[in-house]
Amino acid sequence: MKYKLIALDVDGTLLNSKREITQPVLAAIAAAKARGVAVTISTGRGFASSKQYADLIGAHPYVINYGGAQITDAKSGEIVSITTLSPELLKEAVELARSFALHIQVYDHAGIFYYDADSEWPRLYAGRSLLPGKAVGDLLRHEWDTPKALCVGDVEAIKRALPLFAKHFEGRLRISTSDPHYIEINEPNTNKAAALKKLEELLYIKREEIIAVGDDLIDLEMIEYAGLGVCMANGVDAVKAVADYIAPGNDDDGVAHVIEKFILKEQ
DSSP: OOOOEEEEOIIIIISOTTSOOOHHHHHHHHHHHHTTOEEEEBOSSOHHHHHHHHHHHTOOSEEEEGGGTEEEETTTOOEEEEOOOOHHHHHHHHHHHHHTTOEEEEEOTTSOEEESSOOHHHHHHHHHHOOOEEEOSOGGGSOOOOSOEEEEOOHHHHHHHHHHHHHHTTTTSEEEOSSTTEEEEEOTTOSHHHHHHHHHHHHTOOGGGEEEEEOSGGGHHHHHHSSEEEEETTSOHHHHHHOSEEEOOGGGTHHHHHHIIIIITTO
8 A cells, every 4th residue: 555644643652752753753754755655743732832843744734733623734834624612511621620620721723721720730731832821710701712622630630530521521522632641622523533534635645545643542533544543552552452553652763663664665
């Protein structure tokens, strides 16, 4: 199979545990692009947070942001498509997060995130994402046009809350994870696979011509959908179960391994 697009998750996949893209991974991506394969990122991050990595790998022509809620032009930053949370369900999600004493935040289209009050959790997120955040006192006193909401908290607290969020919003919101500290909240039909389908139309490619690589629940549909779905060795079991191939972990240049095996050797 001649693959034409590689869609890479960022955290836990493209980035190693030091949150770096290694030289072997960069070299493999450059070699794939030299053979005419488009390489992009598909991430839970917004465009502002992911742009540094998109620029570093030369992502082209579009990137997938907010877990599939937004497709962005990689060069101009123009939003090609976006899906936002309904105000009613967002209010319900905020109230549920508060009942678990979990930090919850929303986003504007510039990538700034907003939350009730300062704590260690928005500071943790800001340090990881390099995004500015703003405490607004009470999220529910404002109107938000946000592509997603995100709960941030202690790993054990997130682990306890995740199945309860999933059960509470079953069929009404998509609940997933992209990191042990996060609960991702999107509209029910928003996921990375749905975004890949839009890229097929924009790029005139077929599903079978796509490689998708990821590690966490936010990547599950994308990995299940792609012509070749790859889970990293550091990925969660549910994603490994639907993957076509298990790659070495993100600390072992797993992305480089995938490109070498399925692009450079095969094509």
